[in-house]
Amino acid sequence: xxxxxxxxxxxxxxxxxxxxxxxxxALKVFTCEPEWAALVREIGGDKVNVYAATTALxxxxxxxxxxxxxxxxRSASLLxxxxxxxxxxxxxxxxxxxxxxxxxxGQPGQFFAADFVPLLEKPTVLDRAEGDxxxxxxxxxxxxxxxxxRVGEALAARMARLDPAEAAFYxxxxxxxxxxxxxxxxxxxxxxxxxxxxxxxxxxxxxxxLQAWLGLKEVAVLEPKPGVEPSLASLATVKSRLAAxxxxxxxxxxxxxxxxxxxxxxxxxxxxxxxxxxVGGDAQSDDLFGLFDSTVSKLLAGxx
Amino acid sequence: xxxxxxxxxxLAAALxxxxxxxxxxxxxxxKDLKAAYEARIQALETRLQQAEAKTDRVxxxxxxxxxxxxxxxxxxxxxxxxILQGKYAHLEDREERGISGFMGAGEHSHGGSGRGxxxxxxxxxxxxxxxxxxxxxxxxxxxxxxxxxxxxxxxTTGLGQGVSIKGGRYKSGIGYQNEQHPHAWDFAxxxxxxxxxxxxxxxxxxxxxxxxxxxxxxxEFGAELGAGGxxxxxxxxxxxxxxxxxxxxxxxxxxxSNSWRAGLSWLRAKPRARxxxxxxxNEIETEGDFSGKSRTWLADFVWKWAPNGNPTQQNFKLAAxxxxxxxxxxxxxxxxxxxxxxxxxLTAPFDSDQSGLYVQAVYQFMPQWRAGYRHDRLFRGDVAxxxxxxxxxxxxxxDYDPRRHSxxxxxxxxxxxxxxxxxxxxxxMEGVDENQFYxxxxxxxxxxxxxxx
Numbered sequence: 073x074x075x076x077x078x079x080x081x082x083x084x085x086x087x088x089x090x091x092x093x094x095x096x097x098a099l100k101v102f103t104c105e106p107e108w109a110a111l112v113r114e115i116g117g118d119k120v121n122v123y124a125a126t127t128a129l130x131x132x133x134x135x136x137x138x139x140x141x142x143x144x145x146r147s148a149s150l151l152x153x154x155x156x157x158x159x160x161x162x163x164x165x166x167x168x169x170x171x172x173x174x175x176x177x178g179q180p181g182q183f184f185a186a187d188f189v190p191l192l193e194k195p196t197v198l199d200r201a202e203g204d205x206x207x208x209x210x211x212x213x214x215x216x217x218x219x220x221x222r223v224g225e226a227l228a229a230r231m232a233r234l235d236p237a238e239a240a241f242y243x244x245x246x247x248x249x250x251x252x253x254x255x256x257x258x259x260x261x262x263x264x265x266x267x268x269x270x271x272x273x274x275x276x277x278x279x280x281x282l283q284a285w286l287g288l289k290e291v292a293v294l295e296p297k298p299g300v301e302p303s304l305a306s307l308a309t310v311k312s313r314l315a316a317x318x319x320x321x322x323x324x325x326x327x328x329x330x331x332x333x334x335x336x337x338x339x340x341x342x343x344x345x346x347x348x349x350x351v352g353g354d355a356q357s358d359d360l361f362g363l364f365d366s367t368v369s370k371l372l373a374g375x376x
Numbered sequence: 377x378x379x380x381x382x383x384x385x386x387l388a389a390a391l392x393x394x395x396x397x398x399x400x401x402x403x404x405x406x407k408d409l410k411a412a413y414e415a416r417i418q419a420l421e422t423r424l425q426q427a428e429a430k431t432d433r434v435x436x437x438x439x440x441x442x443x444x445x446x447x448x449x450x451x452x453x454x455x456x457x458x459i460l461q462g463k464y465a466h467l468e469d470r471e472e473r474g475i476s477g478f479m480g481a482g483e484h485s486h487g488g489s490g491r492g493x494x495x496x497x498x499x500x501x502x503x504x505x506x507x508x509x510x511x512x513x514x515x516x517x518x519x520x521x522x523x524x525x526x527x528x529x530x531x532t533t534g535l536g537q538g539v540s541i542k543g544g545r546y547k548s549g550i551g552y553q554n555e556q557h558p559h560a561w562d563f564a565x566x567x568x569x570x571x572x573x574x575x576x577x578x579x580x581x582x583x584x585x586x587x588x589x590x591x592x593x594x595x596e597f598g599a600e601l602g603a604g605g606x607x608x609x610x611x612x613x614x615x616x617x618x619x620x621x622x623x624x625x626x627x628x629x630x631x632x633s634n635s636w637r638a639g640l641s642w643l644r645a646k647p648r649a650r651x652x653x654x655x656x657x658n659e660i661e662t663e664g665d666f667s668g669k670s671r672t673w674l675a676d677f678v679w680k681w682a683p684n685g686n687p688t689q690q691n692f693k694l695a696a697x698x699x700x701x702x703x704x705x706x707x708x709x710x711x712x713x714x715x716x717x718x719x720x721x722l723t724a725p726f727d728s729d730q731s732g733l734y735v736q737a738v739y740q741f742m743p744q745w746r747a748g749y750r751h752d753r754l755f756r757g758d759v760a761x762x763x764x765x766x767x768x769x770x771x772x773x774x775d776y777d778p779r780r781h782s783x784x785x786x787x788x789x790x791x792x793x794x795x796x797x798x799x800x801x802x803x804x805m806e807g808v809d810e811n812q813f814y815x816x817x818x819x820x821x822x823x824x825x826x827x828x829x
């Protein structure tokens with residue numbers, strides 16, 4: 073009787089047989105967060121194939137380096153992520169395991185949004201005793217629509233460079249989006265005028281860019297240190313501080329647990345406002361315009 | 377704009393007697409001049425605006441690229457991390473610990489297997505890009521009086537097509553737990569499967585070729601050639617390859633909350649004079665060695681659940697591995713004492729067909745807190761020596777199925793620190809029923825790299 077005995081030569085042969093021959097028509101883009109997936113779609117339309125590695129209900133700091141993510145990164149010709157160490161807990165594994173040269177560091181296929189935006193909250197002390205600090209600055213830059221515009225301009229140029237055949241298409245779509253976006257920014261700023269100077273509490277330091285844009289005043293943070301879950305003791309400290317400097321509302325991103333915000337809201341008489349934070353964070357935020365429509369209207373509702 | 381206007385006024389004042397036609401012509405000429413000036417000035421203003429906008433962008437980019445905001449701490453220096461581990465173990469006072477029914481891997485522990493307080497080896501990890509084409513990684517374990525190189529490898533990053541090549545000393549890609557260092561284990565002690573197969577985990581000195589298929593489902597194949605310096609192989613002082621491994625992994629998501637990975641691996645080793653120690657049935661210590669061939673199959677499966685794919689609040693992990701190992705060759709045993717089958721030296725055919733499995737479940741029921749249960753079980757199977765059951769000659773190869781039950785509870789103040797409490801009912805040795813208690817700490821300092829799935 074002859075039996076098949078697996079040898080390493082046979083394994084290599086089998087691997088060689090199934091080597092890919094498939095050509096890709098559309099520009100394949102792997103995005104780390106939904107806001108960049110939405111932005112790529114605005115610029116690329118039907119000429120791009122976009123994959124978003126995370127959803128609005130996931131904490132982008134803490135994602136498992138799942139096999140599905142590695143498989144998607146394998147065939148991407150462009151990787152669009154926030155950068156500034158936001159994805160440091162999982163993206164390095166994805167990159168190392170992907171076997172994809174195009175998206176490695178130093179390649180034009182690796183695009184970090186944080187490279188095109190001046191970052192806020194750069195730490196002066198780098199010590200883990202300070203919690204989950206990001207050396208490059210606060211990475212949650214997508215909460216200011218002007219940053220979306222900055223990133224979009226560079227992204228459109230990068231997409232045009234990687235896919236020269238469709239360069240004109242990307243440029244014209246960007247020009248169209250950019251015009252509509254700037255008009256929307258002006259509208260949002262007008263609508264949000266009453267928010268200027270409004271004192272707010274945040275659960276995680278997720279909104280410094282939003283605060284800077286609309287002139288919100290952050291009076292307290294629920295997390296005792298970045299990335300450290302609020303404890304009852306730390307919440308009590310915040311509560312006593314709010315007695316001296318009252319705030320209007322407490323903000324949290326859709327992916328964060330509701331309990332700390334709700335506790336402080338009931339204890340200190342604030343409104344608990346859940347912001348979508350990114351595309352898909354609530355029913356209204358199905359694209360970038362919806363994201364800021366929803367953000368502004370929820371903030372205004374929190375004021376009353 | 378002012379000057380042409382003044383000119384027109386002056387001309388009009390100075391030449392009142394001029395003919396109307398001449399004046400009209402002059403006026404028209406000046407009007408043209410004025411329009412031309414305006415157009416040019418407007419063009420200049422637009423160019424100025426564009427230039428200003430460009431400098432803005434350049435400034436932002438320059439700020440992003442400037443060294444005041446290095447993408448990673450330390451600039452060109454490698455990422456450095458240090459793992460501190462130790463435990464308190466409450467164990468019974470036993471003369472000997474072993475796994476009955478199996479020719480197991482020799483003790484491979486970093487001084488952490490004793491009773492009472494002990495410090496496990498501290499892992500020092502350095503890693504960085506070598507150049508645009510390669511990255512390098514070193515994992516050294518510091519223990520009393522020794523530094524052991526657990527891993528020291530380079531890996532290609534620039535081959536593309538899903539292909540990567542690793543060379544040096546690396547943890548083999550076989551199985552699921554094999555690539556994990558002890559600090560990443562979900563329990564304070566190793567499972568019986570890995571303990572009997574490899575001691576801690578299988579480490580290759582050699583080359584690894586991996587290929588990731590261009591499919592949306594994760595599909596990965598790997599092949600390894602190694603010198604085989606570790607159990608079940610031996611370093612045979614040859615130019616050839618003593619250890620060959622093949623593995624394949626497949627994985628994906630089910631909905632947004634579930635993900636999984638399954639794998640099948642195969643390891644071929646050529647042990648030559650692999651050390652063997654065993655008690656014979658008359659409690660006489662025998663020594664010897666085994667030469668022949670060793671084939672191991674490993675099947676692994678991991679399933680993880682996290683609500684909405686967000687593991688920070690709650691998550692669940694199920695991992696299971698099953699192995700089958702067949703060894704055949706010649707076993708030599710010897711003892712100076714009289715009354716043993718090995719007395720005076722005996723070399724005889726040895727054949728074994730053995731298997732085992734472990735299943736573990738870990739549940740994070742609230743942030744920072746996890747509870748887990750693991751069941752390890754080995755099936756001694758057929759072990760023949762000198763034409764009869766090996767249990768007739770060696771007590772240590774008796775027909776006994778070793779097993780262990782472990783319960784653990786761990787608390788992680790942050791993702792960089794963990795404290796663990798574990799209870800194990802150990803029945804790995806025939807006739808032994810031991811209650812073991814462990815308290816373990818794992819601390820991770822520095823730029824600790826991301827963990828695999």
